[in-house]
Amino acid sequence: MGSSQTDGGYGLNVTPTGLAEQRLLLGDQIDQAIARVLAHGQFILGPEVTQLEQRLADFCGARHCVTCASGTDALQLLLMAEGVGPGDAVFVPAFSFVATAEIVPLVGAVPIFVDVSADSFNMDPSSLEAAIGLATRLGLRPRCVIAVDLFGQPADYDAIDAVAAPHGLTVIADAAQSFGASRHGRAVGTLGHHTATSFYPTKPLSCYGDGGAIFTDDDHVADLLRSLRVHGQGRSKNDNIRVGLNSRLDTIQAAILLAKLDLFPQEILERQARARRYSEGLGDILRVPEVQEGASSVWAQYTLVLQDRDELAALCRQAGIPAAVYYPVPLHAQPGYRRFPATPTGLTNAEWLAKHVISLPIHPYLDAETQDAIMQTVRRGLQAVGKLSLDAQYA
Ligand SMILES: Cc1ncc(COP(=O)(O)O)c(C=O)c1O
Known part of the structure; x- marks a missing residue:
């Protein structure tokens, strides 16, 4: 992984996709x-x-x-x-x-x-x-x-x-x-x-x-x-x-x-194992993603919903964790798309999620040590800003 603890916390070098490891x-x-x-x-x-x-x-x-x-x-x-x-x-x-x-x-x-x-x-x-x-x-x-x-x-x-x-x-x-x-x-x-x-x-x-x-x-x-x-x-x-x-x-x-x-079925299992680890390690302090009954996910992203995701984003940036926001602007609010109609019952959840989601890095080659360090960084950071219990409120 490449992680070194410094006075400022963990200087992590987390790869976002695992493509280099796959190669x-x-x-x-x-x-x-x-x-x-x-x-x-x-x-x-x-x-x-x-x-x-x-x-x-x-x-x-x-x-x-x-x-x-x-x-x-x-x-x-x-x-x-x-x-x-x-x-x-x-x-x-x-x-x-x-x-x-x-x-x-x-x-x-x-x-x-x-x-x-x-x-x-x-x-x-x-x-x-x-x-x-x-x-x-x-x-x-x-x-x-x-x-x-x-x-x-x-x-x-x-x-x-x-x-x-x-x-x-x-x-x-x-x-x-x-x-x-x-x-x-x-x-x-x-x-x-x-x-x-x-x-x-x-x-x-x-x-x-x-x-x-x-x-x-x-x-x-x-x-x-x-x-x-x-x-x-x-x-x-x-x-x-x-x-x-x-x-x-x-x-x-x-x-x-x-x-x-040939490797893809194993890679799916590895992604699922890492998603489980995140949910077990963070589920007590954060709202973690749910998979619906009878469904499986390939975890293209591991996406959290936080009341204040900008704090977590800043923290991740500081620590070298490539967290990302997919997607910060809903499609109907994009300049090229505002002219198109929207369902009359409103797009409240799309608008709310665009403000509150953040995805942690996940890929089949994310090793346990790196993942633990990511989770520790997230936990410590949230604790430090007094946000241990970030229970997202839906609009
Ligand atoms: C949900 C969704 N639809 C469509 C696409 C378009 O795929 P591509 O980039 O291969 O054109 C992407 C990804 O880029 C996507 O995430």
């Missing part, structure tokens, strides 16, 4: 995998891409996996495959990474912001119901809901489906942070009608650049996606039967992911 384990395999691609030279949609798609589909039990250039593209390609466009409403949580909402106006549709649950950080189904009513009153066609599995835990798809199905909405799972998690025995990749994930370097399963994938059981949508990611190609190279994108996963990135996939 020590897998570096040779990854370098050899890249070298094989350099040797065969099929850099676009080479054999590793096909292999990876099969392995990922098998991993989660989806019928199809279609890889693409990023998690953002995965979401956009799905909206394109669903034919979403002008006059359509797409429901998105107000507390997420901007990509969840960004792709909606990009296809000409209107994002409508929905509130989240303060306990799970994920979409609140009753807020969704109200938002659907609003869309209809605005003269928009309710088409899709994009449920985000924030911080690694799947959204409550049963409850979301119960609201979405009577309105004929397609449920898209934004699983950028949750690939590898599950709900009631079903893996992420099979929980929505379609699922989008990201292999951005900080994600639980990551490549060395941008990358993404889509999972679906729908043969027709899978065919459309395979065409859309290659400029809307038809049967042959110069046959362009629809407007598409250039959005392939590079063969080199697929080779890297294949090498990492």
Whole structure:
């Protein structure tokens, strides 16, 4: 880890992602995998891409996996495959990474912001119901809901489906942070009608650049996606039967992911063990994240909710702990997004969480000594400022 106690406290050197440690384990395999691609030279949609798609589909039990250039593209390609466009409403949580909402106006549709649950950080189904009513009153066609599995835990798809199905909405799972998690025995990749994930370097399963994938059981949508990611190609190279994108996963990135996939199940267990340790070590003084009954999380983030998170943020900065705030501004308050409608029942939890969340570093290679030092720093700091019992009050 690299920790040294000084008069001022712990001078920790905590790595935020564990990628360097992972490279020590897998570096040779990854370098050899890249070298094989350099040797065969099929850099676009080479054999590793096909292999990876099969392995990922098998991993989660989806019928199809279609890889693409990023998690953002995965979401956009799905909206394109669903034919979403002008006059359509797409429901998105107000507390997420901007990509969840960004792709909606990009296809000409209107994002409508929905509130989240303060306990799970994920979409609140009753807020969704109200938002659907609003869309209809605005003269928009309710088409899709994009449920985000924030911080690694799947959204409550049963409850979301119960609201979405009577309105004929397609449920898209934004699983950028949750690939590898599950709900009631079903893996992420099979929980929505379609699922989008990201292999951005900080994600639980990551490549060395941008990358993404889509999972679906729908043969027709899978065919459309395979065409859309290659400029809307038809049967042959110069046959362009629809407007598409250039959005392939590079063969080199697929080779890297294949090498990492062998280790991924163990890495998930290691993340879960570290989350348990945090909760056992801090649960008496802080509100720690909850995993819903029947669900598992891959702990993309370990997120606390504090009345005064700025104090903890300052403390962590001082101690060399890379704590981070995801996300300090809810999407509906972002300058580029203020013009879009919000559910009439309000976005109180999204606004409140944006002010009060803070995530501690978590990754499969965080060693016990470092984690203990992080917890000690958090505890000592909170004690020092007389905030031992920070019981967050929800709005
Ligand atoms: C919830 C969420 N959705 C979408 C994305 C977009 O993924 P990418 O960065 O691969 O485009 C991310 C991550 O970056 C994310 O966290």
